[in-house]
Amino acid sequence: NVFQARFMPYTNDQTIVTCAADGEVRLAKIGDGGDVPTTLLGDHDGRAHKLAIEPGSPYIFYSCGEDGLVQHFDLRTNTATKLFQCRNSLSKSGHSSNIHLNAITIDPRNPNLLAVGGSNCYARVYDIRKYKWDGSSDYPSDCYCPPHLIGNRFVGITGLAFSHQSELLISYNNENIYLFPKNGGLGPDPKSSVKIEANKGSKSTIVSSGEDVDRPAPLMYAGHRNCETVKGVTFIGPNHEYVASGSDCGRLFIWRKKDGKFLRAMEGDECVVNCIEPHPHTMTIASSGIDNDVKIWTPSATERAPVVNIEELKPRKRRTKLWHFSLPEELIFHVLASRRRQQAAGDDDSSEDLEDSTGLLNLVLRAAERDVLSDEDEESSEDSGDCSLNLSMAQPWKHC
Template sequence: MKKRSSADIDQAVVNVWKRELGQLSTRNFARRFAASEDLVSRLEIHKKLEKHDGCVNTLSFNAGGDILVSVSDDLRVILWDWETGRDKLSFRSGHANNVFQANFMPFSDDRTIITCAADGEIRQAQILEGGEVKTILLGKHEESQVHKLAIEPGSAHIFYSCGEDGVVQHFDLRTRSATELFTCLCVDDFKGYRSYVPLNAIAIDPRNPNLFAVGGMDKFAQLYDIRKYKWDGSSDFGQPVCYFCPQHLIGNEDTGITGLSFSDQSELLVSYGDEFIYLFTQSMGLRNPPFPSSSFMVSMGSDTSKVEPGSIASSSSMDLDGKNAPRVYMGHRNCETVKGVSFFGPRCEYVTSGSDCGRIFIWKKRGGELIRVMEADKDVVNCTEPHPHTMALASSGIEYDIKIWTPKAIERATLPTNIGQVCLFHSVCIEIHILKNLLVAFDLMAWLDPVIYEIR
């Protein structure tokens, strides 16, 4: 990692001077300090939380930031006092298959948690006095896994779900009812495999909770406006307000969206499988269904066609049409699993994601510069969850533990130089390991032995 410039040091001194003179409020001073790149460079493991007996699929902090909730393939929900590393409560989720998401409902005194899972169910867990927990089935996506839930900002009752059946549902805890809003349709399914998009992600704009985006096994993130829906079913709600997609991916049938996140400034972060992460502003949305054309495609001689996942390159190589091109973040690998993506910092100054190589990647939001890479898992990191108030981060993946990162390192970390090669090698090793396990599971190793002997 490059040394801190004298300009950065000078600016820090100026900020202290302004605060002492009353020209910079204490809140703004604290925010500027909290967003310091120096703190990012000093992140290290504070605690390892160990109690799950399966892959930890998701993490979420409560509004106060003192409790972390986790769920796993072991079907359990655990509430942690993450600062001490102690579990406060552990209970069965009520699901019959891998649990993918868990969130505290706002204004519930941290006693209401909603969950979704591979069994297609959406459930509510109510923590009663004395620690007893009651789980209730709220709704279901038939024969479909449900990866994500999205809570309406500021609401104690409203949230949404999306499933691999392409359906988006609306929930109201006051009535414990589920309303099927629409089925997300493919924009340009030329191969004719399906008419709907299996959905992996949903996110609500915090500045305008009427707007929410969905994404899945398609290259378009689709933005919808709930105000266009009439509860008597008389309107055609299944039409997006606009679409988001990097121009060079339009017409590409080999990639899809694994993660979505809105910033406090209504910017939309989109993570693609076998590709990169892109940041869109609202002005970059395409109003009409975009179909491939020569003006949308990248020429084979461009820099973009030469960039592979796992490599490090300047974001300027993706600026296809000047100022209107999305910002790109690259260096990680997102090929093996469904990974999330998130903003980090008090004003979303950074972007963070896990990687197939078992590392956490952190970029500057402005400029797209990769500034930190952290060893976090022996296999794959799927989830990076930022603390709501401080520069702390929680991560989880294929391993059964949870890691809490805080900026307490004495020495600043340096950025590795061979990230692309290491990520690619690690990904190949994982694929070989999975293949070997499959052969063992189906007792094919014994069948292959005589074949190999005959070949010899």
Template sequence: METVHKGSELGIIEIFRRERGFSDPRTFARRISAAEAIVKQIDLYGKLKGHNGCVNTIQFNSSGDLLVSGSDDQKIMFWNWATKTLEFLYPSGHLDNIFQVKIMPFTDDRKVVTSSADGQVRLGQVLDNGKVKTKKLGEHQGRVHSLAVEPGSPYVFYSCGEDGFVQHFDLRSNSPRKLFSCSSFADTKQSPRIISLNAIVIDPRNPNYFAIGGSDEFARVYDVRKYLSDCSGNLDAPVNTFCPHHLIETKTVHITSLAYSNTSELLVSYNDELIYLFQKNMGIGPYPLSIPHEDLQQLEEPQAYSGHRNLKTVKGVSFFGPRDEYVMSGSDCGHIFIWKKKGAKLLRVMVGDRRIVNQLEPHPHMPVIATSGLEKNIKLWAPLSNDVLPLPRNIQEIMESNRQGRENNSPVTLTPELIMHVLQLHRRRAMAHNERRHNRSDSESDEGGDEAYVLGLSGDDENSSECNIS
């Protein structure tokens, strides 16, 4: 194996600077955490066992000494992750699987907001006697996959649900405020539809802006000031949108997760597609369907991250490192993938679950990661190995299997041009069939065979009465 000293130039430089007194302990810790060799030393630290269902959500508190989790068992658990011990637990009051748990800042970890498949958004408050009081804060019509807490605020957070609504919560008020219902962009072909929402994140550099993603291809960015100051209506009016150019109007993908970096880069994970990193200048405006094709081609394409597969569950995506130097995601193949953010080089692949890895949570100050999936435990990862660990020997087979599964699952997009082409082809084949019957000839139509094969038409020429597109 490659030893740690061979691939850790940055680490050696930082150690030298620390020994010479050129960097303070906090700066040294942050810089050494970004070293590529440190990422390649990450290995399993331990498991947290206690939930009786899939663990769908995990979060470190701001100091990083506690980890909170929520599960299908409808319980909230607080862990001392370093000692791998359960501090305390409480029943959330939810009636279905918990999808999200967030600790409110500056509350001494005593206020926790949660959301669930039952549509409820709830508050758990730890009292002085150690008991926990829970209450319902609001509700959606359908599952609530995501919550977003305003940075530095002990009161304000947002929820988004499968009903398409974005709600604004302030713990100082009695009820939430429905900001708007997200709908698809109107075109001449069909009327707008409700977008079922899976993710909401707040820009850390400007908390007035938040992004949402759901059951279409567009990540939308909104300015909350427009809704809190304007009481005239709940119009769905994003200030910007982001989407890879080749996915616009595909109608075959949706967004499962979003993440903002500390410099306002937007990371977007698509269902059974790839992960994309957007810079702020890559937005396509509030009306993406109105952009001329030639103008779209002039815009810079986002960085893409591939190798994993995101089909069977609503997976998260996250940055990692003190300055968000890395990108990480779970996968249907049960592995954890870590890429270098710049250039998308795959650095580390680890087995994180026997089936599917869903959530990855980076520690706020240390090169430590918590992960969860379909198993009932939480796994902890830290740079413990004495060697720089290589990628798995079968990494090419893993990635190729994920790629083939993704491509085989991709449906054909039925554009009007394709539908018209198939109908014309079918009509020509029918005319040729009738002509053969009339002439009692076995000659084939000169346009039927090859095109039918490319489009995946089933059945033989004489017995097929309809064409099927695979």
């Protein structure tokens, strides 16, 4: 399952780099005879979701993965260098778990600035010039987050994009899309050094190091649904005048960048639209999702399309659903301990533990079934499909 494939600049569209669900980052060369041999350049421990190519460079690009690692690649040597590991805590003291990274992007006006985001509320910007190449510097130079989401453990970032004006676009799961102006970040450690005092109209009053700082509130783009999968976000237009994203309803959404006005929703997929890629030179867009094909969009209609009312949009009929719910850690640990005792005791002495474990698991499944049935009662009658139960410890978000 290849998550992203990118042409390297100035290679006559014959050099492609990819990242995939197996964590591998590969180089593909399109030969004159049509052969496409691939070379393994590096890998991640877990899925590798996105690549970022250094603007104008036919050799340099970066990858990010669910291991929280950002890697640097140079095709002149076909080597991978581990740059830094993104961790949940921004404090330099104490241990912290890794962030599952979903997105990475480079500022086109300053290729030294690299932004990443994942299972955390903050988009982190790193200045490559300030970091050692041995992976020993893991802390960002700036962080971005809407004021109302700071410290929120139940949201994560699925998509990032820099505009030509160095604005940073962030797409959150179970939330909206936000646009931050250049230099509109909260600093390298916002949780400990920044306190939100008020939200007054278009300004957020922020107290930092004893001083009041007025920062423009980020623009918001709403109306789509980003809950089920890892969705990208992008700018479109010759001067990045518009913002585009996929949606769980199978539509492609377009907003006007300058004021967040919703412009259009287009039918793009039977299930979910995940990826949107603009053509680098023309007003052409490619979109893809769960379907097996890719759609190409061009503004060539002879009649003006009617404007879609977001309030009237209904969810599509889905083929499958992923239900996610949390279980108490004590219950999970009890089940696991019973399993271990069963294995240690052997088949002859494990009947009691097996019965206990089976009883607990049945109890869990019955509770899960009740949750699912309760949720189904709230769904539209059009929203039917197979149900897949995902039993896990408390996770703030889940992607398919």
